[in-house]
Amino acid sequence: MYLVTGATGVIGRPLVQALLSEGAGIRAVTRDADRADFPDGVEPVASEAIRRALRGVHGLFVHPRAAEDDLGKLLRLAAEEGVPKVVVMSAINVDDPFDHQPSRYNGDRNTEVERAVTASPLPWIAVRPSSFAMNTLAMWRGQIASGAVVRGPYGSFAEAVIHERDVAEVLARALMDDGLLGRTISITGPQALRLDEMVPLIGAAIGRPLRFEEVPAEAAAQGMIRNGLDERFVRALMARYRRELERPPTVTAEVETILGRPARTFAAWAGDHAGEWS
Template identity: 75%
Template structure:
């Protein structure tokens, strides 16, 4: 039996599907078990039932957002119930200065959750994904409903964004394969792409002549803040773009090492989410 926290989110759903395809039994923690819409055969449980949910669980997946306020208690209960392994998802920048982690301004606590898991005394695996390809939807979909040009800062900023299914499949392998215990695994997409390269790739998949037009960072920041994004997050994001323009983007082959196949490309991710852009 495998227990998945954050079961209805971006990673939880494909993780559950992957585990089921491997023949595993799955129990899923969700705030609304009766309306979670999980696949047949998955046992949905509410967070307040976590003590009994951990019974007979071999592997536990810890989602940092879902567990950040209860991680110590969750691990204590897991140990008391004889859970054999904990797999935690954090982020590829988890060891960076907290001020250099923009997601912290949105409430993420990847560093604290991972450190709590790795210091718990339970066997563990830490999966550290880079930026999700899904983030491009939040950044650019609104602009692309109005025209064929994306306006943003730092056109030359590059990163190897990752498909959420690759993340989920690596986590599933970490749960199922004991040879990965004790490893911190940084995973990325297969190739670093500049922002002004990513937008035309979206256009190629959608059949539209899309372009990226660079605008000053301060102008872009003010627009993001006016659209409701937290100012601290926006400032940290702009600082990250500026800082990382000066160094090569991180690209790893850990997805291929773990899964035996290359990571999915950004074009594949866009094709998999083609309908979301309209």
């Protein structure tokens, strides 16, 4: 039996599926247990019943957004109930200065959550994914739905984005495999791609040609701010693009090492989400 926080989110749902496929029992923390829509084999748990939910579990998954407000209490209760393992997800840039982590301006506290888990008395594993391939939906869906050109800054910026299912399957293995205890594991996609290389791959997945057209960074930033993104996030993102433009992108083989198969490609991710661009 495993307890999963953030079970209804981008990572939580595929993590639940990955654990179910291994025959594991799951308790899923949710704000509204009575209305939760989970597959058979998943026990919804209201947050106020967390102590009971921790009893008898073999591992706890800590999602940084789901757990950050009550993390100290959660870890204390887990220790009191004898939970043998905690797996925490943070991010590959968790050791960077705070102003180099754009997602902090969207509320993420990856650094604090990971440090709290690794400083606790509980055995732990920390999984640090690269940027999710899913982020391209938020960035480009509107433009792709209405045309054949994606306009954006820094087309030559490259990174090895990761499929959310790979993240989930590594997390599931971390929960179930004691051989990973005490490790900090950085995971990425199998290949670094430029932004202007990703867009045509999405086009191939949806069956129509697409291309990337680079625009000045300030024009792009103003457009993102007009569309409702936090200006601090936008400025930090642009600074990250500029800062990392000439650096070799980070690519690790940890997904293949842990799962025994290569990480899924961006093209495979685009195919899995081909119906979500309109």
